[in-house]
Amino acid sequence: MEKEGKESFAKREKHKEPQLHELYKLMQTSYKTQADQKVISAKDYGKSHIHNSFYLHLSCFLLLTPTTCSNNETDLISLLAFKFAVNDPQGALYSWNETTHFCSWNGIQCGRRHPNRVVAINLRAQDLMGTLTPHIGSLSFLRSINLQNNSFSGEIPYEIGRLRRLEIVDFSNNSFIGAIPRNISQCPNLSYLNLIDNNLSAFIPQELGSLYKLEALGLSRNELLGPIPPSIGNLTSLRVLSLTLCGLTGEIPKSLVRLHKLTFLSLAFNNLVGTIPSGLFNISMLREFVVNRNQLQGSIPGSIGLTLPNLRIFYLGQNQLSGEIPMSLSNASSLERIQLTSNLFTGPIPRLERLALLSSLSIGDNPVKDDISFISSLTNCTKLERLFVYEIPLLTGPLPRSVVNFSSHLIELVISGTQIHGEIPSGIGNLVALTRLLLSNNDLDCPIPSDIGKLSSLQELFLEAKGSIPSEIGSLTNVENLDFSNNRLSGLIPNSLSNCLVMQQLFLEGNLLQGEIPQGLSALRGLVELDLSRNNLSGTIPSFLAELRLQRLNLSYNRFQGEVPRIGLFRNITAISLDGNKELCGGIPELNLPPCLLMTSSKKNSSSLRKVLIPIVVSGGVFFTFLLCLILILYRRGRPKKNVASVESLVGNQFTRLSYGDLLKATNGLSEANLIGSGRFGSVYKGILEDGQTLIAVKVLNLVVKGAVKSFIAECNALRDIRHRNLLKLLSVCESIDFQGNDFRSLIYDFKANGSLDKWLYHHEEQGGLKRLSLIQRLDIAIDVAHALEYLHFAKIVSNMFPAQESSSSIGIRGTIGYVAPEYGTSNLVSTQGDVYSYGILLLEIFTNRRPTDDSLKEYVTLHNFVSTALPDGVMEIITDPLIQIEHDKNINKIKDCMVSVLSIGVACSKDLPSDRMLIQMLFVS
Known part of the structure; x- marks a missing residue:
């Protein structure tokens, strides 16, 4: 019986050999295609990294996977080709192994009529990287493929055109390059094509016009060329057309007016010219009409509110459209957002009290001639969140008091650059949800209402007013930008501003403010810009301004006097402005201010002054000597700290x-x-x-x-x-x-x-029942970390992180106990060899499931000694992970050989002497 069992096993293994060989050839060809498309560095060995790490990965996979595919199982081979063409750091393809049928793999769905054929692939948001294998074209029963929100690169394979049953393709939010495959038009059942947010280039293929069943076409946020093909007008089933931010040129094809089922049209952020085909305004199904940020001209039909009754979003901003704003917009009762900014619209602004769902209205930067009273009609819009009325110089009339009755949901209110006049209503504090209030550059003439302090959510406040700044302004504890510039404000700067701790910008220039800079401003540690120019402020420049993290300070044309500080911001001539303060002195030489001289007394008073000073100097000599000694002692104990570098100096903008x-x-x-x-x-x-x-x-x-x-x-x-x-x-x-x-x-x-490596190794039960990491997954992680570390070394980033001249006592041990290289205990120099040591320890930890500080290692002192003692014969005895032990039981010798190879690398990397350690580059060629 035993002999017959062995012969039967040998026969089965012999039967598999040609299939394994073919699979290996298939994977090799697929991966070579991927590797040829990648550029790692200018180094010669860089080109071989992908190949060698792939062969190590594939060899281990074939050793561990008893393949059972037959000649007609093309779906299995295609899926394996898919797996080996991608990098899977989160283990999304963990289930893609020999223990289960491929129809049960994560993201795979097989058909009911054809239970062994793949009909759908859904790997949305799995953090996958790499290329899409051409072998995807062999999944002849595939109807749906969703790879949205991953990091696929390379070209979309031409072979996708072979999938005649294909209905849904979603490759959005990846990094695909090249052209849209023209032969995708050979997929006659395609109803959904989403390629949004990639790096696709070239022209939109005319052939797409033959996809008569297509209902959604998304090509936004790519780098396409040329015009919109007129053939798109043939897609009469189309409901969604998204071509935003594609670099498209030319005119909007008149053929698009045939798309009678269209509900969503977005052509924004392109370079389209000409007029909008009038027939588009007759597609009654349209809900979103978005064409802003182009160079479109012409007028809008006056009946648009009647012909587009379902319209919800209407964006025409940043074009060259002219004529009157259609009054019929008030009839489009479903409207939620209207944007008409930066055009050439004239005539009155529609009264929109019937738009109960309106949440945003923007009509700024137009030569509209009208009265501001139109905004009273918006009090009925109970869902209004944003209102932008700016740069309309022909807008006149008093600011209606009804503004305080706006929706309690109002977040932004901007009325700026007009000729409106009157007062800011005292009930403005009712708009408690406001985060942004801009009422500047108008003809308003009033004090700042005291109830402004009720707007506790306010982050930006730009006002035009007359009178003093109320102390209640200190209640705006969330305000980041405060602008009261170019008004007629008088009185003192309130000390209550000290409560506005998150303030970053304070603009009070061009007023009649008096007195000194209040001490309360010293609490504004996050202040970046401060402009107090063109006021009547006096006194000395407070020293605390030099301690703030200011990037720009303007104190020009006031009545400041005394010495200018020489530290902090005051050392940067380009960051400060002090012009027009005639009584200032000192400061850095570049300011060209007179020196601060001591005033001498008259000869008449000199003798009496001398009688007072001499005893003071004599009696104070002993105290001065003692003080000098104390300073020297303190100086020896600790030197002054260096100025802490700012974020801007480290990472720029x-x-x-x-x-x-x-x-x-x-x-x-x-x-x-x-x-x-x-x-x-x-x-x-x-x-x-x-x-x-x-x-x-x-x-x-x-x-x-x-x-x-x-x-x-x-x-x-x-x-x-x-x-x-x-x-x-x-x-x-x-x-x-x-x-x-x-x-x-x-x-x-x-x-x-998906959590940290530490949790996957030691706390997998906290991962919602997820399984432990397999051997293949651990190899993936080890290879990926090595690639990242090699990049850091090649780019010389590690050596730039810590200046070599710093002493070891000032830096301390760099790293975590157990992973830090031994030489770091006596040297302050960070080295690539030290990183290799840490990587070696990590490698040993990944495959032994033992921390370098584990109590069980006391006999061996270090994890390095523990593993090196076990190599090679006792390697499986130190493996504690149950999953690897199960794999070991199934493939005894193969698993052991694989573990010996990997752990030997970990030992070679973690040797005590830096010169004995393996170079990180050798991991990819060994």
Whole structure:
């Protein structure tokens, strides 16, 4: 029986050999295509990295996978080709292995009539990278493929045109390049084609016009060329046409008027010229009509509100449209958002009291001649959130008091650059949801209402007024930008501004303000710009201004006197302006101010003054000597700290700045529920930005811990230059103060939803029942980390993170205990060999599931010694992970050989002497 079993097993294995060979050839061809499309570096060995890491990966996969495919199982081969053409850092394709049938794999759906044929692939938002294999064209029963929100690159394979049953294609939010395959028109059943947000180029193929069943076509946010093909007008089933931000030129084809089923039309942010075909305004199904940011001309039909009864979004802004604004817009009762800015519209503004659903209205920058009274009709629009009326010089009349009766949902109110007059109503404090209030550059003549302090959510306040600045202004604790410039404000600058701790910009220039700069401004540690020019301010320039993080300070044309500071901002001649203050002296030489001389007394008073000074000098000599000695002692104990570098000097302006208030909202007040990890220098919180879509990870520095600021600077230095797919993307930085006036620094990254490697290795039960990492997944992780580390070394980023001249005592040990190289205990120099050591320890940890500080290692002292002692024969005895042990039981010798190879690399990388360690580049050629 035993002999027959062995012969049967041998026969089956012999039967598999040609199939494995064919599969290996197939994978090799597919991956070579991928590798040829990538450019890693100018180094010769760079081109072989992908090949070698792939062969290591594929060899281990074939060793561990008893393939059972037959000649007609093309779907299995195509899916495996798909897997090997991508990088899968989150383990989305973990289930794509030999233990289950491919119809049960993650993201795969097979048909009912043909149960062994793939009909749908849904791998949306799986963080996949790489190329789309041409073998996708062999899935002849495929009806739907969704790869949305991944990082696929390369061209969309021409073979996709072979999928005659294909109905749905969603490749949006990837990095595909090249042209849209013309032969996709050979998929006659295609109803949904979404290629939005890629790097596609070339012209839109005329052949798309033959897809008569197409209902949705999305090509927005690409780099397309030329005009919109007239053949698009043949797609009479089309409901959605999205061509925003494509670089398109030419006119809007008149053939589009045949698209009678169209509900969504977006042609915004292109270079389209000519007129809008009038027939488009007769497509009664249209809900969204978006053509802003083009060079379109002509007028809008007066009946548009009747011919487009279902219209919800109407964007015509930033064009050259002229004529009257259609009064019939008030009949389109479904309208929610109207944008008509920056055109040549004339005539009256429609009264829109019947638009109960209106949430946003923008009519700025037009030569409209009308009365401001039209806004009274908007009090019936109970859902109004944003109103923009600006740069309309022919708009006149008094500001209606009814403005205080606007919707309680109103977030932004901008009425600026008009000829309106009157007073700002005292009930303005009723609009409690306001975050932005701009009533500047008008002819308003009134004091600032005291109830302005009720607008606790306000972040921007630009007012035009007469009288004094009320002390209630200090209640606006969330205001970031405050602009009262070019008015007739008098009196003192209120000290209550000290409560506005998140303020970044304060503009009070061009008023009649008097007195000194209040001490309360010293609390505004996040202030970036301060303009107090053209007032009647006096006194000395307070020294605390030099301690703030100001980038621009304008004190020109006041009556300041005395010495100008020489520190902080006052050392930068381009950042300050002090013109017109005739009694200032001192300062840096570039200011060309007179020296500050001591005033001499007359000869008559000199003798009496001498009688007083001599005893003071003599009696004070002993005290002065004692004080000098004390200063010398303190100087020896600790030298003065260097000025802390600002974010701007470290990373420049390449990242969008987020305020402390923004991060507080995103993380629900940095709540414990949002905490996802903590370390020596700070904590990391999960958050979501105001757009409701962007997930972020906020690393908040604990500035009390020694070295936290230097860690922040080092991380900024590194991230300034990092561009690699295996390294976290920095979204923003924040250098501000919190609501208690304390320094606040944080780094904002892309949020990765699948947790840390530590949790996957040691706390997998916290992952909602997810399985442990397989051997293949661990190999993926190890290879990806190595690629990232090699990039950091090749780009010389690590060596730039810490200046070599700093002493070891000032920096401390760089790294985490157990992973830090031995030489770092005695040297202050960061080296690539030290990184290799840390990588080696990590490699050993990944495959042994033992931390380098594990108590079980006491006998061996280090994880390196523990593994090297077991190599090669005892390697499987030190593996504690059950999953790898199960794989070992199924493939004893193959698993052992694979583990010996990997752990030998870890041992070679973590040797005590730096000169004995393997170079990171050798990982890809060994």
